Amino acid sequence: MSYGLIGKLTAVPGERETLLAILLEAATAMEREPTCETYRVNVSLDDESIVVYEVWASMEAHQQSLSLETTKTLIGKARPILANIERLAVFEPRNGH
């Protein structure tokens, strides 16, 4: 069963573009991950946050992705400039294009 999640990440003031660049790097890296079905990086129009929509082949696939070197490196880069991380939803994809 595919497994999806939506995260809302907010940078410390003045660092949104830096955070965006890191997440766009993550998007490129996740394209190479066969178990990553979708990874979309979106700039919020509500506030200064960045909204990431992800779908993985399974919950385990997502869990395993957190131990990838790429992921650990990107998380290490982002952590110092992160003011907040919020999970907006966790879901099972059903249909759509």
Add this chain to the structure above:
Amino acid sequence: MSYGLIGKLTAVPGERETLLAILLEAATAMEREPTCETYRVNVSLDDESIVVYEVWASMEAHQQSLSLETTKTLIGKARPILANIERLAVFEPRNGH
């Protein structure tokens, strides 16, 4: 500029499957809409809601879609069984697969 939004829809008790069927019908209909770039229907694993992730060619394209006969029919079907609609995010897509 593409325009995206994430909606969280909750049915009245006992009607989630009915609401899901209506939204899956919407997903099929939106595949035929050239200005609808993405329309994903997802079942929440947090609660009884359904989370819809949409991306349109523009804010105007999304606005116009609300006056389509298909959309009006589907909204009419859903309204009686809707307990809550919440907009989780409005965004500008940047990158991803």
